[in-house]
Amino acid sequence: MLSVESLASQMAAAEPWPENASLYQLPTDDQILLSDAASCLAVQTFLKMCNLPVLVVFRSSAESMSPSGKVPFIHAGNHVVSELGPIVQFVRAKGHSLSESLNEQEKAEMKAYMELVNNSLLTAELYILWCDKNVSSLISRPRYGSPFPFPLDTILARQKQREIVRRMKAVGWAEKTREQVHDEVDQSCRALSQRLGNHKYFFGSPTELDALVFGHLYSLLTTDIPGYSIPEIIRNYPNLTNFCKNIDTHFFLQSNTSKV
Amino acid sequence: MEIIRFLRRMGYKPDSHLSAKQEADVVAFSALIEQMLLPALLHTFWVDPQNYVELIRPWYGASMGFPYNLFLPYLNRRKVISRLEFSVGRLPFITIKETEAQIYRNARECLNLLSHQLGKQDYYFGNLPSTLDAVVFAHLAPLLRAPLLGRTLQLHLKALPNLCRHCSRMLDCCFPTLSAEGGSRPEREQMDANLQKLTELVNKESNLIEKMDGNLRANSKSSGQGKSSQQVPPDISTNGPTPTAGH
Numbered sequence: 001m002l003s004v005e006s007l008a009s010q011m012a013a014a015e016p017w018p019e020n021a022s023l024y025q026l027p028t029d030d031q032i033l034l035s036d037a038a039s040c041l042a043v044q045t046f047l048k049m050c051n052l053p054v055l056v057v058f059r060s061s062a063e064s065m066s067p068s069g070k071v072p073f074i075h076a077g078n079h080v081v082s083e084l085g086p087i088v089q090f091v092r093a094k095g096h097s098l099s100e101s102l103n104e105q106e107k108a109e110m111k112a113y114m115e116l117v118n119n120s121l122l123t124a125e126l127y128i129l130w131c132d133k134n135v136s137s138l139i140s141r142p143r144y145g146s147p148f149p150f151p152l153d154t155i156l157a158r159q160k161q162r163e164i165v166r167r168m169k170a171v172g173w174a175e176k177t178r179e180q181v182h183d184e185v186d187q188s189c190r191a192l193s194q195r196l197g198n199h200k201y202f203f204g205s206p207t208e209l210d211a212l213v214f215g216h217l218y219s220l221l222t223t224d225i226p227g228y229s230i231p232e233i234i235r236n237y238p239n240l241t242n243f244c245k246n247i248d249t250h251f252f253l254q255s256n257t258s259k260v
Numbered sequence: 261m262e263i264i265r266f267l268r269r270m271g272y273k274p275d276s277h278l279s280a281k282q283e284a285d286v287v288a289f290s291a292l293i294e295q296m297l298l299p300a301l302l303h304t305f306w307v308d309p310q311n312y313v314e315l316i317r318p319w320y321g322a323s324m325g326f327p328y329n330l331f332l333p334y335l336n337r338r339k340v341i342s343r344l345e346f347s348v349g350r351l352p353f354i355t356i357k358e359t360e361a362q363i364y365r366n367a368r369e370c371l372n373l374l375s376h377q378l379g380k381q382d383y384y385f386g387n388l389p390s391t392l393d394a395v396v397f398a399h400l401a402p403l404l405r406a407p408l409l410g411r412t413l414q415l416h417l418k419a420l421p422n423l424c425r426h427c428s429r430m431l432d433c434c435f436p437t438l439s440a441e442g443g444s445r446p447e448r449e450q451m452d453a454n455l456q457k458l459t460e461l462v463n464k465e466s467n468l469i470e471k472m473d474g475n476l477r478a479n480s481k482s483s484g485q486g487k488s489s490q491q492v493p494p495d496i497s498t499n500g501p502t503p504t505a506g507h
Contacts, residue, residue: 068354108373109285116291170343187287194284 017094021076022055023047024062031060031146033139034223035125040072042084042215047074048251049206050096060147088208098207110209113195113202120188121216124181127173128225130164135225178228185220186233193237200246214247282385286392289377289384292370293399299347300367300413301403303360306340308410315408368416375420382429389433396423397430 025040026032032040047054054074059065066073066082073082074090081090091097099110129140144160145153168174176184192213196202201210217240220230234240278286305316320336321329348354348362374396378384384392400417404427408414417423 104376105379108377109288111369111373112285112288112292115295116288119291119295166342167346170339170346188291191284191287194280195288197281 015077015094017052017091017096018077019053020055021052021074022057023072023074024057024059024065025072026062027058027060027147031143033129033143034219034225035122035129036071037223038122038125038216038219039070039084040215041219042212043072043074043087045214045247045251046084046088046098046208046211047091049098049208049211050091052091052096084208084212098205099203101205102203102207106203109195110203110207113192113209114212116188116191117212117216120184121220123168123171123173124185124230125216125220126164127168127176127181128228128230130161131168131174132178132227134227136161138226182229182233185230186236189217189234189237189240193240196239196243198239200243206247210243210247214244218244218248277388278385278390282390285385286390286395289374289392290395292373293395295347296366296370297374297399299344299363301399302340303344303363304403304408304410304413305406306337307344310409312337315406364412367413371413371417371420371423375423378422378426380422383426389430393426393430397427397434400427401431 023040023043026036028037044054044056062071062073063069067080068082070083073080074087076090079090081087099107102110128135130136141154141157141161145157147153148156165174201207202213203209217234221234221241221244222231224231304311306312317333320333324332344359344363348359348366354362383389384396400423403414404417404424
């Protein structure tokens with residue numbers, strides 16, 4: 001297992017970053033959902049921070065094309081890599097790293113905050129999309145099934161919902177109320193805000209943590225979900241909104257970013 | 261599962277001495293533990309066939325009456341397995357074997373990170389214990405002290421001396437009765453030299469430690485005692501802190 005991985009990373013290191021690398025994600029206008037949009041935006045931001053050129057390709061079947069079943073994934077040379085963590089490792093093997101200059105303790109902190117985002121913000125997004133009856137029937141299921149013809153759209157969307165609900169049950173979120181979800185989001189936003197303080201980035205210069213936090217906060221801020229007041233919660237922390245604006249103008253100056 | 265329930269009750273704070281950034285660190289590192297370490301702990305205790313059959317099923321069953329102890333441990337195990345299925349990826353894309361390997365790789369990384377973060381300090385944020393110390397202790401103590409049979413993770417933890425010392429320090433300050441009982445165990449004897457120095461420190465701080473919420477003691481005492489009161493002296497003497505824990 002380990003040897004296969006190290007072999008793969010050695011092979012990856014042998015080649016430079018290919019010119020025609022492409023990032024596959026779901027179409028942003030009518031299909032992508034909040035949680036996927038956040039992950040895609042995080043990866044895009046990370047690659048922009050690394051200054052690596054990448055062609056963004058929109059495919060409605062991106063989820064089935066991905067090796068782990070999750071969007072986004074990159075196709076670079078002979079490699080197909082999905083999700084932020086593996087992509088960060090892959091890019092590091094190519095000799096580009098944003099967190100190289102951090103000391104051990106800062107690396108531990110970075111990892112901890114990244115897990116905080118995955119543990120609460122991502123889980124909250126999935127909860128809102130699929131466990132809330134109102135949101136899932138009005139938004140999630142129709143959007144998720146939109147590229148497929150009639151019986152398939154309902155079947156696939158239901159299948160997806162069942163899977164996510166099982167996952168939420170497994171981590172103990174399924175029985176949460178709306179207020180508890182708001183609390184969770186508020187707690188992690190407060191932690192992120194306290195950690196960020198008045199700085200421009202979490203660790204002086206941009207890291208993958210900044211990309212991940214930006215991806216999730218920006219998507220949550222720009223999405224209006226009926227019955228939930230997540231954008232208001234985030235706006236309670238002005239340094240977080242400034243952080244988002246800052247990265248948006250710095251890395252996405254002209255390009256119009258994805259919105260759900 | 262006790263660990264999760266224990267964590268959920270941690271809504272209160274012995275953290276008045278922390279700065280805003282440190283408070284945020286507590287939240288972040290708790291999330292880190294839940295995401296990266298907890299799956300492997302659950303796997304070690306509930307899924308690893310040796311540990312489950314020899315240790316957890318009898319322990320867990322001992323606390324309930326006759327018909328229940330036949331099926332409740334089994335139900336609980338199934339619940340844990342379904343939780344683990346979702347911890348790193350889902351089935352068609354990643355096999356069970358890969359999942360297990362990934363869970364343990366994450367846990368080893370998490371232990372290393374916790375060890376780095378602690379460094380040479382007594383507690384995570386200087387001289388006073390905080391919620392984070394309690395969270396770390398709650399996760400590591402059962403792993404460190406239970407007489408496990410499938411012990412990959414235990415060996416890795418034992419190779420990180422500062423985390424082991426942190427555990428025994430917490431044990432001394434929060435559960436003095438337990439740590440005295442534990443004095444006869446061989447694994448503890450190896451730490452005695454270090455402990456003597458530390459107890460002096462701990463004594464000085466004991467009045468400050470009173471701040472730690474009483475609730476915390478009550479809760480973790482019940483979960484902690486459930487574990488160690490039934491411990492039989494195992495064959496740990498033959499393999500103490502071996503530095504060969506799989507990296």
